[in-house]
Amino acid sequence: MNEKKYYSQLAYLIKVILIVVVIGVFFYIITQLSDKLAETLSMKFRKNLVFIKYTLDIIFGIVGLLFILLILLRGKPQITINETRIKTNRFRKNFDELASYHPSRGGSEPYVISKDGKQYDIELSWFSKKDRQEIESFLQERIKTA
DSSP: OOOOOEEEEEEHHHHHHHHHHHHHHHHHHHHHHHHHEEEHHHHHHOOHHHHHHHHHHHHHHHHHHHHHHHHHHHOOOOOEEEEEEEEHHHHHHHHGGGEEOOOOOOOOOOEEEEETOOOOEOOOGGGHHHHHHHHHHHHHHHHHHO
C-alpha cells in the first residue's frame, strides 16, 4: 500500500464556523461590558471616555482574533498511513511501536496504545464513515501483524 492520506470532512468546517460565531458573540458582550468599565475608568482617572473604550475594545479584539487564529492554524485533522507508519496531527508512530488498537465505544474516540504504555487518541469522528472503516480495519490488521 502506498502512502494514503485521509482528510476531515465538512463537520470540521462547521465546528470552526461555530467557534468563530461564539467568539464573535463573546466579543460583542465584552464590548458592551467595556462601555461600563470605560465609563468608570474615565471618571476615576479623569481621562477621555472614547480613548479608554477604544483601547479596551482593541485589546479584547486582539484576544478574540488570536483565539480564531489558534483554531484555524491548529490544522484540520488528517491521517496519513503507509505500510510501516501512521501519522496524525498529534503523533507519528511506526506500527511496530504500537501494542494494541481500541475501537471507539459510546461516543469516545478510538485510540492506540504504544508498547511503552502511552495512549494516543485517533480523531476519527471528523472523517467520513467509509474512511473511518478503512482506517480502523487497516490499523487492526497492521498492529496485529507488526
